[in-house]
Amino acid sequence: MSGHTITRAQLSEAVYQEVGLSRNESSELLEMVLHEISQALAEGEAVKISSFGSFSVRQKGQRVGRNPKTGDEVPILPRKVLVFRPSQLLKAQINAGLGD
Amino acid sequence: MTKSELIARLAERNPHLYQRDIERIVSTIFDEISSALARGDRVELRGFGAFSVKRREARLGRNPRTGESVDVSEKAVPYFKTGKQLRDMLNTDGDE
Numbered sequence: 001m002s003g004h005t006i007t008r009a010q011l012s013e014a015v016y017q018e019v020g021l022s023r024n025e026s027s028e029l030l031e032m033v034l035h036e037i038s039q040a041l042a043e044g045e046a047v048k049i050s051s052f053g054s055f056s057v058r059q060k061g062q063r064v065g066r067n068p069k070t071g072d073e074v075p076i077l078p079r080k081v082l083v084f085r086p087s088q089l090l091k092a093q094i095n096a097g098l099g100d
Numbered sequence: 101m102t103k104s105e106l107i108a109r110l111a112e113r114n115p116h117l118y119q120r121d122i123e124r125i126v127s128t129i130f131d132e133i134s135s136a137l138a139r140g141d142r143v144e145l146r147g148f149g150a151f152s153v154k155r156r157e158a159r160l161g162r163n164p165r166t167g168e169s170v171d172v173s174e175k176a177v178p179y180f181k182t183g184k185q186l187r188d189m190l191n192t193d194g195d196e
Contacts, residue, residue: 006136006143011129018128019121029110029125034148036109040101042189049103052130053178057190080190082149084180093138094153094176 041082053086137178147185154179 012027021029037047037055046056057080065076086094101109107126111119133143133151143151153176161172182190 004136004139004141006132006141008145010136011132011143011145014132015125015128019124021117021121026125029114029122030129032110032113033106033126033129034145036106037101038148038186038189040106041186045101047101047106049106049130052103052134055180082180082182082186082190084149084151084178086178090134090137090178093134094178096138 044080049087051087051089053084053090056083056085057081058083145183147183149183149186150181152179152181153177 008027008030012023012030015021015030016023016026019026040047041055041057044057046054048054060079060081062078063076065074066072067074103126107119107122110122110126111117114122136143137151137153140153142153156175156177158174159172161170162168163170
């Protein structure tokens with residue numbers, strides 16, 4: 001485990017190396033990919049990327065929470081949360097490096 | 101939306117690009133994220149979310165059908181934490 005953090009910079013560099021676009025265009029395309037996915041999810045659509053995983057939106061009901069500092073009861077309003085389910089392939093890939 | 105629908109939507113917005121190149125761009129992005137995670141790296145995309153790997157300790161599990169105990173070895177699972185901006189987007193869709 002190397003423990004580095006990869007950001008947009010490295011992803012758009014990879015796109016730049018792979019396709020014959022400028023660095024600028026590569027980073028714009030990465031942004032567009034993230035935007036299209038976000039947009040679909042915001043509209044309640046699930047997003048399935050084969051061999052990677054799927055993102056879906058789940059509706060959570062209202063429940064009673066507590067302010068941990070004061071102990072006061074506060075309602076947690078109904079909200080939508082995003083769930084990522086990794087594909088079998090991604091899970092296998094991540095465990096391949098574990099050495100067992 | 102599937103991966104091919106994502107590619108189709110991007111192609112629509114980028115008529116100057118070959119569909120083949122868009123396919124490569126999309127694949128490259130997800131392949132890079134996957135290999136980063138396989139190396140044990142984190143992938144942080146501000147506003148969108150962060151992918152990381154969590155370790156699950158070895159444990160004694162049970163076959164739910166037979167009740168027999170089975171050794172479950174240590175494993176790593178990919179985890180995604182939604183970014184603040186995306187989380188807000190999910191909850192401001194005008195349907196509440």
